[in-house]
Amino acid sequence: MSDESGSPTFIIADFSDDDAANENWPEIEFRSPEDEAWYGVDVWELCDSLVVTFNGFSFEYDEVYSPDDFKNPEELKEFEERFRACSVQMQDTECATLAQGTKVCATCPSVAGEVKFYDAIVVNVSREKHGVDEEGNEVCGCDYKLYWNQGPFVNNVTSAKVGDICLVQEDKRMKPKVVTFLKEARRQLLGEAPQGKETEWQKILKKVTSAIRDHNLDPSVPENQG
Known part of the structure; x- marks a missing residue:
């Protein structure tokens, strides 16, 4: 700009x-x-x-x-x-809001077990039928392919689940x-x-x-x- x-x-x-x-x-x-x-x-x-x-x-x-x-x-x-x-933890019921090109902030895989968050772009979503837990809450099992903008996997694609993803706020x-x-x-x-x-x-x-x-x-x- x-x-x-x-x-x-x-x-x-x-x-x-x-x-x-x-x-x-x-x-x-x-x-x-x-x-x-x-x-x-x-x-x-x-x-x-x-x-x-x-x-x-x-x-x-x-x-x-x-x-x-x-x-x-x-x-x-x-x-x-x-x-x-602050980015907000994605909920299982918000699965449909993510599509190819969506910017997210997610937990990046780490062999050291560290929990750090980096920006990434959704490049693909493998949809799975949602289940329910013992309390009747919706559970998302979809697989998200993320292209990393930063972090140890920058410029690479890895898989993520809903619990790994936070939604970037407008x-x-x-x-x-x-x-x-x-x-x-x-x-x-x-x-x-x-x-x-x-x-x-x-x-x-x-x-x-x-x-x-x-x-x-x-x-x-x-x-x-x-």
């Missing part, structure tokens, strides 16, 4: 400046630069920086991003696209903290003047952020995602 000049066009996900006007922000997931897998995360602000916290993991795995981490608009756009609304809204960070990073890239004078408290927080980054308190993303 580019503008007429050929420069990348920023998405800057939908949000309202009034948090109270939209309290039901979707939970978000983040594609880790470490392994390109998707993880459920939360975010919080540390001065101008954005802290990404991985759900289910201790704070040692938090990642801190500064607005000046990005050298060009392409890098910022790529970072923005690492955030999206909700384009993003938590305001992420959007605010993206706007500040874009402002710095464009060399625009900051909005308002920096306070002493903000200067202190910047020093704290710098200390965290300098002492490597934000190590690499965890190897496993439950």
Whole structure:
């Protein structure tokens, strides 16, 4: 996606400046630069920086991003696209919603027994008659062939069952903290003047952020995602 000049066009996900006007922000997931897998995360602000916290993991795995981490608009756009609304576990009754070409987020096979999620495309569905379990719930036994966009099987096709697949959501809204960070990073890239004078408290927080980054308190993303 580019503008007429050929420069990348920023998405800057939908949000309202009034948090109270939209309290039901979707939970978000983040594609880790470490392994390109998707993880459920939360975010919080540390001065101008954005802290990404991985759900289910201790704070040692938090990642801190500064607005000046990005050298060009392409890098910022790529970072923005690492955030999206959390994918949702596919249910047996939703079998019919999947067809050739559907984008999904699925558990990738791993000889190490790791549970990680990567994006894939459905290339074929072998339909089987659905059964029922002891409680009368519908059970899907269909086989799905997935072409992997990321992960250890990238550019290959493997089989998956309904329990391996999550549905990618169409909700384009993003938590305001992420959007605010993206706007500040874009402002710095464009060399625009900051909005308002920096306070002493903000200067202190910047020093704290710098200390965290300098002492490597934000190590690499965890190897496993439950």
